Each structure stands twice: as structure tokens, then as C-alpha cells.
Amino acid sequence: MIDTLCAWDPAYLLVFSDNVYAPLVYYSHISALIVSLLIGFLILLSNSRALTNRVLFALTVFFSTWVFFDLIIWATDKPSFVMFFWASIVPIELSIYASGLYLVSIFANRGKDISLARKLVIASFFIPIFFFAHTAYNLVGFDYSNCDRNAIEGPLIQYMYVIELFFIGWAVIIASRAYRKIADGKERRQMLLVSVGTILMLLLFTSGNLIVTYFLEVDWSYDQYKLFGMPLFVAFVGYSIVKLRTFSVKLIAAQALVAALAVSVLSLLFIRQIDHVQIIAGITFIFVCILGYILAQSVKREIEQRQRIEKLAKALQDTNEQQEGLLHFIGHEVKGFLTKDSGAFASLSEGDFGPLPGQMNTFVSQALVESRRGADSVANILKASNLKKGTVTYTKEPFNLKELAAGAVEKAKLAAEQKGLALSFTADDASYQMAGDKAQIGDHVLRNLIDNAVNYTPSGSVAVSLKRDGTKIVFAVKDSGIGITEEDKKRLFTEGGHGKDSQRINVHSTGYGLFIAKSITEEHGGTIRAESEGQGKGSTFVVEFPA
Amino acid sequence: MCVSIGLTYYYTVVREDFTVFTDPDAVPSPTDFFAYLVTTTAPYLFPPEL
Numbered sequence: 001m002i003d004t005l006c007a008w009d010p011a012y013l014l015v016f017s018d019n020v021y022a023p024l025v026y027y028s029h030i031s032a033l034i035v036s037l038l039i040g041f042l043i044l045l046s047n048s049r050a051l052t053n054r055v056l057f058a059l060t061v062f063f064s065t066w067v068f069f070d071l072i073i074w075a076t077d078k079p080s081f082v083m084f085f086w087a088s089i090v091p092i093e094l095s096i097y098a099s100g101l102y103l104v105s106i107f108a109n110r111g112k113d114i115s116l117a118r119k120l121v122i123a124s125f126f127i128p129i130f131f132f133a134h135t136a137y138n139l140v141g142f143d144y145s146n147c148d149r150n151a152i153e154g155p156l157i158q159y160m161y162v163i164e165l166f167f168i169g170w171a172v173i174i175a176s177r178a179y180r181k182i183a184d185g186k187e188r189r190q191m192l193l194v195s196v197g198t199i200l201m202l203l204l205f206t207s208g209n210l211i212v213t214y215f216l217e218v219d220w221s222y223d224q225y226k227l228f229g230m231p232l233f234v235a236f237v238g239y240s241i242v243k244l245r246t247f248s249v250k251l252i253a254a255q256a257l258v259a260a261l262a263v264s265v266l267s268l269l270f271i272r273q274i275d276h277v278q279i280i281a282g283i284t285f286i287f288v289c290i291l292g293y294i295l296a297q298s299v300k301r302e303i304e305q306r307q308r309i310e311k312l313a314k315a316l317q318d319t320n321e322q323q324e325g326l327l328h329f330i331g332h333e334v335k336g337f338l339t340k341d342s343g344a345f346a347s348l349s350e351g352d353f354g355p356l357p358g359q360m361n362t363f364v365s366q367a368l369v370e371s372r373r374g375a376d377s378v379a380n381i382l383k384a385s386n387l388k389k390g391t392v393t394y395t396k397e398p399f400n401l402k403e404l405a406a407g408a409v410e411k412a413k414l415a416a417e418q419k420g421l422a423l424s425f426t427a428d429d430a431s432y433q434m435a436g437d438k439a440q441i442g443d444h445v446l447r448n449l450i451d452n453a454v455n456y457t458p459s460g461s462v463a464v465s466l467k468r469d470g471t472k473i474v475f476a477v478k479d480s481g482i483g484i485t486e487e488d489k490k491r492l493f494t495e496g497g498h499g500k501d502s503q504r505i506n507v508h509s510t511g512y513g514l515f516i517a518k519s520i521t522e523e524h525g526g527t528i529r530a531e532s533e534g535q536g537k538g539s540t541f542v543v544e545f546p547a
Numbered sequence: 548m549c550v551s552i553g554l555t556y557y558y559t560v561v562r563e564d565f566t567v568f569t570d571p572d573a574v575p576s577p578t579d580f581f582a583y584l585v586t587t588t589a590p591y592l593f594p595p596e597l
Contacts, residue, residue: 079563079567080559080560080563080565081560083559083560083565084555084556084559084560087555087559088552088555088556091548091551091552092548095548126548129551130548130550130551131551133551133552133554133555134551134554134555134557134558134559135558136565136566138555139565140566141565141566141567141568142565142566142567142568143568144567144568144569145568145569145570145571145573146571152568
């Protein structure tokens with residue numbers, strides 16, 4: 001154990017003690033540490049798979065570790081701690097430079113990773129560091145001559161300074177070559193901003209080391225100014241994020257920048273003495289100006305984008321309304337013509353103008369069926385449009401759902417018999433009295449589901465059932481038809497939502513029938529759903545009304 | 548890096564195996580160190596006979 005020759009205060013939580021006599025130390029360290037970690041985590045969380053984001057995160061972690069270790073050296077009262085953290089800083093410091101060089105290289109390589117050979121070359125510079133970090137080649141010893149808690153730096157640290165300068169030079173060459181090579185303007189500006197930010201940060205770091213070591217007679221109280229390279233780096237990266245969407249960070253970048261601003265201002269509160277207040281206030285002012293400008297740009301762009309989107313949405317809505325109006329008009333006109341046509345064909349078919357010759361009779365009968373079907377299709381589309389607009393009115397009258405369902409089954413019997421389907425209807429003796437729009441439920445819900453079941457069942461059976469389940473009336477149509485896939489289920493009740501094979505089986509399907517059935521059911525406080533085990537396995541449509 | 552830092556921890560914190568300079572005159576400065584490095588390596592890089 002080394003005897004304590006100097007009156008040092010013990011450190012609380014490793015970093016808080018009165019040994020830190022320069023008030024700027026906490027400000028420079030804590031603000032740089034928080035800003036660094038904040039930007040690192042923000043970028044990693046926004047896209048942890050991107051290589052650029054991972055490397056930038058690594059850089060900020062190395063930087064934060066360096067800052068934390070450095071603060072311990074300032075605050076500790078133990079020579080062994082000074083020696084350990086000072087010596088450990090060496091591999092960490094070189095890692096900051098290596099990750100900075102790696103980051104610039106990736107941006108210069110347009111986001112792609114660099115070759116293994118280049119990575120090995122960068123890594124090879126670490127070999128002496130790893131071998132000699134724990135020896136006297138790194139730190140010659142502890143300077144106990146003046147109670148300043150200094151370690152005597154050895155040749156390994158001189159080597160580190162040289163490599164740092166070499167890495168900076170290498171990064172400058174890579175960035176300037178890439179600037180001439182990258183043709184895409186946005187990529188070039190991204191590369192330039194990140195590279196200039198990184199290189200400036202590293203230069204400030206190195207100049208801090210070299211100036212203190214060789215020109216200020218190892219007065220480390222000036223060394224902390226180099227840490228302001230990190231806010232500078234964050235400013236460049238932040239500008240790149242906001243302006244060019246670098247690192248895939250979006251709106252959250254603005255929030256992080258606000259947090260960074262808050263941290264920089266809040267850090268002022270931790271300074272107990274005001275000897276350096278002009279310097280601190282000046283640095284904070286510059287930092288606030290840079291981040292404030294970035295924020296203002298970010299907000300301006302967001303507002304412009306929102307205004308553009310709102311304008312486009314309004315134009316789209318107007319166009320939709322115009323088109324809907326036009327379609328409604330056309331629909332009404334077509335429906336009118338088809339209704340008139342079917343009326344004329346019905347008169348001819350029923351012999352109002354005398355008996356028709358054999359071939360003509362068949363032709364008129366077919367035309368009557370087709371024009372009625374056409375009128376129904378147009379009516380369905382118009383109905384769906386009215387339901388969507390909320391212009392459909394409902395009557396409310398008491399009726400018996402069992403009678404309505406039996407009637408609907410009866411009307412579908414002919415079509416089922418023609419296809420050879422077994423159509424059945426079962427209901428117990430419970431009361432099926434309910435209130436609502438009898439015509440709409442009968443035509444657009446019950447008949448729609450039964451007709452669909454008949455249309456989409458090539459062979460087999462269609463079973464219609466009605467039962468009471470507590471306070472609910474459950475109407476179900478079960479068929480052995482084509483079934484419904486999981487994909488089809490999602491769009492089954494949507495406007496114009498066809499099943500994948502529905503038009504192959506029923507060419508006249510408009511895709512509006514189930515949308516109408518669902519809208520009317522829900523208007524009556526009920527629910528509708530489709531169940532099927534899959535394609536070719538039949539399906540069951542279940543409607544539940546409150547009794 | 549972990550091994551390197553681990554070894555450093557062992558020698559500095561656990562064993563406290565480092566030189567302590569109490570005499571100010573005995574403390575080598577980095578510039579002295581640099582000068583020493585230059586003077587000792589220069590003869591090999593630039594032999595006097597050249």
C-alpha cells in the first residue's frame with residue numbers, strides 16, 4: 001500500500017470529490033458523456049441492423065468510457081486507480097480513432113462494409129497497445145512529487161499519438177477521395193457531414209493531448225476542452241440526420257436534440273464555482289445555436305411536409321367526392337334504363353303484346369333475367385354507396401325473424417333445386433320476435449347469405465338454421481361449397497371485396513353484397529362473421545341479432 | 548482488450564506494481580522521453596557516415 005502523502009478527498013461514486021478543482025471538468029465530462037450516449041443509443045435503436053449505426057454506437061460507447069475513466073482519474077484519491085484508469089484509457093482511446101476511421105470508411109464506401117484486409121490493417125495497430133498496456137512502456141510511473149495525481153506517460157502513449165494522427169490523415173484521404181468519387185449528391189453530402197464531424201472531433205481530441213503534453217507542461221486542466229469535440233460531432237451528425245435522413249433516424253432525432261440542449265443547459269447547474277462562467281456560457285451558447293438551427297430546420301421541414309400532405313389529402317378527397325357523385329349519377333341512370341328494359345321484356349314475355357314466336361320467347365326470357373340481374377347489381381352498388389355515406393334510412397317495426405327466414409329459404413328453393421342442392425331450414429319453437437327494418441334484413445342479409453351459399457356451392461347441401469342463444473338470435477347458413485381462405489376472410493366484408501375464386505364461380509358478383517349485409521346487421525346492433533376451415537371445406541355465415 | 552485491461556488491473560490495483568516518483572527532478576517529462584527516443588534511434592536511421 002502506498003502511503004498517502006497528499007491531502008486528497010475520498011471520491012463518492014468514483015467521480016464526485018473535491019479533488020476536481022477545475023469547475024469546467026464536470027461540465028465538459030458530464031455533458032459530453034450524456035450527449036454521446038444519447039446520440040449513440042438513439043441511432044442504434046432506430047436501426048440496429050445497419051452497420052453505420054452499429055459503428056457509430058461503438059464510437060460513442062468508447063468515447064463515453066474514456067470520459068468516465070478520465071473523470072475517475074480527476075476525482076480519485078488512490079494512486080493505483082490513477083494508474084489503472086490512465087493505462088486503460090490507451091486501448092480505449094485508440095478504439096475511438098479506429099471506430100471513427102471505420103465510420104468514415106463505410107460512408108466513403110456508400111454504406112457497404114470495408115474489406116477484411118483493411119480491417120486487419122487497422123486492427124494490427126492495436127497489437128503493441130494490447131501487449132504493453134499493462135507495462136511501464138505505457139505508464140512509466142506515478143508522479144507523487146506535486147500532489148497533482150499525474151501518471152508519467154511512456155513510449156506506448158507516444159506511439160498512440162502517432163497512430164492517432166495517422167488514422168486522422170487516413171480518414172481525411174478516404175473522405176476526400178470518396179467526395180470526388182460519389183456521384184449521388186445526397187450520399188456525397190451525408191459522407192461529407194459525417195466525415196467532417198468525425199475528423200474534427202478526432203482532431204480536437206488529438207490536439208488536446210498533444211498541446212497539453214508538449215506545450216503546456218502537462219497541465220491537464222486544459223485537456224478537457226477536447227471533449228467539446230463530441231457535441232461538435234453530434235451537431236454534424238444531427239444535421240445530417242435531420243437534413244439528409246442519415247442513419248434512418250426520423251422524427252425522434254428532433255426530440256433527442258431537444259434533450260441534448262436540455263443536458264447542455266442543465267449541466268451549468270452542476271458547476272459550483274463561477275470562475276470559468278464566460279467560457280462555459282460561450283460554449284453552451286455555440287452549442288445551443290447549432291442545435292437550435294438544426295431543430296428549426298427540422299421543424300420547418302416537418303411543417304412543410306404536413307402542409308403538402310394536407311393539401312394532397314384535400315385534393316384527393318375532392319376528386320373522390322366528384323367521382324362518387326359521377327358514379328352515383330351513372331348508376332342511377334343505368335338502373336333506370338335496366339328497370340325500363342326489364343319491364344318491357346316482362347310485358348313481352350307475359351304476352352301483353354300477343355304470343356311470341358318460339359325462338360323470340362326464349363330470347364326475351366333470357367333478356368329479362370339478364371336485365372333484372374343487371375338492375376340488382378347496380379342497385380347493390382348504389383346501396384353500398386348510400387350506406388357508406390350514411391344516407392340510408394331504416395324503418396323500425398316488429399316482425400318475426402323465423403317467418404322472414406322461412407320466406408327467404410322458400411325463394412331460394414328453385415335455384416337450389418336446379419343445382420341439385422339439398423336446401424334445409426331448421427328452427428325451434430322459441431320466440432324470434434324482433435324490431436327493425438324487415439325489408440332490409442330480409443333482402444340484404446338473410447336472402448343475400450342464402451343466395452350466396454347456393455351460388456358458391458357446386459354440389460352438396462345448404463343448411464339454414466335459427467336458434468336462440470340467451471339474449472341473442474342466431475341465424476346461420478352452412479354450406480358444403482368452395483370455402484373461404486384465411487386471406488379471403490380479411491376482405492370478405494369490405495366494400496367490393498371479392499374472395500379469390502368468387503368471380504370464377506359467380507361472374508355476376510359485385511363484391512358489395514356482404515358489405516351491405518354487414519352494414520345493415522350492425523345498424524341493427526348485430527354482428528356477422530364467416531367461418532371456414534379453408535378452401536373446398538365449406539363455410540358458415542353467422543348473424544347474431546339482439547332479441 | 549479485456550485481457551489487456553484485466554492485466555493492467557492486476558498489476559496496478561491488485562499488486563500496486565508501479566514506480567512512484569517523489570523527487571520532482573527524477574520525473575521524466577514527455578518531451579524528455581521524446582528527445583531520448585529521437586537521439587537513440589536517429590543514429591540507426593541516419594548513420595553518421597552518410
